[in-house]
Structure formats: C-alpha cells, structure tokens
Amino acid sequence: RGFRIELGEIEYQLLSHDEVNDAVVVALSSGKGDKRLVAYVTHDEATAMLTEENNDAAQTLRHDFIDSLKATLTQALPDYMVPSAFVVLDKLPLTPNGKVDRKGLPTPDMSLQQKSYVAPTTATEKLLCEIWQDVLGIEQVGITDNFFALGGHSLLIISVVSEISKTLEVHLTLKSVFSTPTVAESAVFIDAIKLNERYEASMITAEFEEGEF
Known part of the structure; x- marks a missing residue:
C-alpha cells in the first residue's frame, strides 16, 4: 500500500522557512519506474549558491541551506514526504497568467545534492x-x-x-x-x-x- 503524499503540505512547510521566498514541490519520474519528490525553492542568494566561481564557498552555502530545509521538513513531516532533491532558484518560472510554469522547472542535477567528492579506496x-x-x-x-x-x-x-x-x-x-x-x-x-x-x-x-x- 502506498503512502498519501500532500504536495501542498510540503510547500507550506518550506514556506515557513525564514530564507525561502517561494516554493513548489513536484513528483518527477526517476526513469527507473518510480517517482521522486523534488522541491524548487527561491532564495535571495541563489545566484551566489550556484556560481561556478569560488565553487567551494558556493557549495557550502548551498548545502547549508538545503540541510536547514531538510531539518525544517523532518521536524514537521514523515520521512516519505521529505523531497529527495532540492533545487535552488532565484525565481520560479511563470506562465503568462502568473502561475508557476511546472513544465518550465529545470530537471534537478543530482550532483548538486552531493557533498565534495571523496573517492573510494577499498x-x-x-x-x-x-x-x-x-x-x-x-x-x-x-x-x-x-x-x-x-x-x-x-x-x-x-x-x-x-x-x-x-x-x-x-x-x-x-x-x-x-x-x-x-x-x-x-x-x-x-x-x-x-x-x-x-x-x-x-x-x-x-x-x-x-x-x-
């Protein structure tokens, strides 16, 4: 039996975070026959988090923010309602009517969810x-x-x-x-x-x- 997932409730909890301006959560196909929850959030320093210059600082800023989002959601929601990927944007894509353009949301880059790469040795x-x-x-x-x-x-x-x-x-x-x-x-x-x-x-x-x- 599957779990009932309320996307609106996840978005509500994300918006309760002090640093989140806007948020939308979608269920995307992973390509392996299942779906993953992806949260898209806007932040005032999104550009700094994603810049290729001074990459270590950008990565630290991004991961600290995502970790704080996960902490907020974990306190309020069951584990299965915590998104597996978080995408930080400076603004959400909108339709001409001013609604969130879900088709215009970027595909999440899972490598951005990773910490600094540490190679296996054994x-x-x-x-x-x-x-x-x-x-x-x-x-x-x-x-x-x-x-x-x-x-x-x-x-x-x-x-x-x-x-x-x-x-x-x-x-x-x-x-x-x-x-x-x-x-x-x-x-x-x-x-x-x-x-x-x-x-x-x-x-x-x-x-x-x-x-x-």
Whole structure:
C-alpha cells in the first residue's frame, strides 16, 4: 500500500522557512519506474549558491541551506514526504497568467545534492560506489555521499540489498542500510560482517581438525 503524499503540505512547510521566498514541490519520474519528490525553492542568494566561481564557498552555502530545509521538513513531516532533491532558484518560472510554469522547472542535477567528492579506496567501497551509481542513476558517487540525499528510498534500498548480496555475498537487512547511509559507513559494516564470517569459518575448521566433530 502506498503512502498519501500532500504536495501542498510540503510547500507550506518550506514556506515557513525564514530564507525561502517561494516554493513548489513536484513528483518527477526517476526513469527507473518510480517517482521522486523534488522541491524548487527561491532564495535571495541563489545566484551566489550556484556560481561556478569560488565553487567551494558556493557549495557550502548551498548545502547549508538545503540541510536547514531538510531539518525544517523532518521536524514537521514523515520521512516519505521529505523531497529527495532540492533545487535552488532565484525565481520560479511563470506562465503568462502568473502561475508557476511546472513544465518550465529545470530537471534537478543530482550532483548538486552531493557533498565534495571523496573517492573510494577499498575494494568494498569501490563496489558499493558502482552499485549506488547504477541504482541511483548517478554518474559519480563518493564515499561520504548519503544514499537518501541522492534520491534513495525504500524501494531502491531493495535493489541495493539485492546487488550487494550478488556482488559481495553479504545479506543486509533494510534496517542496516538505513543505519549506514553513506558508502563509507556501509563498507565498514559489510567488511565487519565478512571478517566475522571468516573468523567463524576458521573456528569451525580448527575444531574439525582437532576432532571435535
């Protein structure tokens, strides 16, 4: 059974944020048979957040603003009503009648939802990055990226768990993915499971060789 999502309620909560001038929320197809909530908000410093010059400062400004939006929504709404992508604009596109031109809203660039890229270093991290990139449809995923911040949700978690099971031969629960939302955290968790399995296997082998079976 699906959840009932009230786009107007999400917009209302966004507009309660002191720095938001206008807001509109839409459900867009992700291209993988599901839809993602995308929030478009206007801000007085939108241009500064998106400028290519002094990129680090712009990125920090943008992420701090988006994090504050998520915090506002998380306090008031259930998790499934918090958009997976936020697009900051200086103004919303309007129709000749003065209404929001939803068809004129830009396609969200998921890379702008990401923190500074940190490359994988271990074999497990590299495989997880590849799995996330495929499942989320994102060109590059770093080890500090958050699965849910990149548009991940419960249905996509099932795909991730399935791929991890096939590729790494580790069976994760949905809860474990929620509790380790970054590649780095998930890799540590998976490596710990594999280490424990190897230890248990070695103990069984040792007991067998000692004739305890």
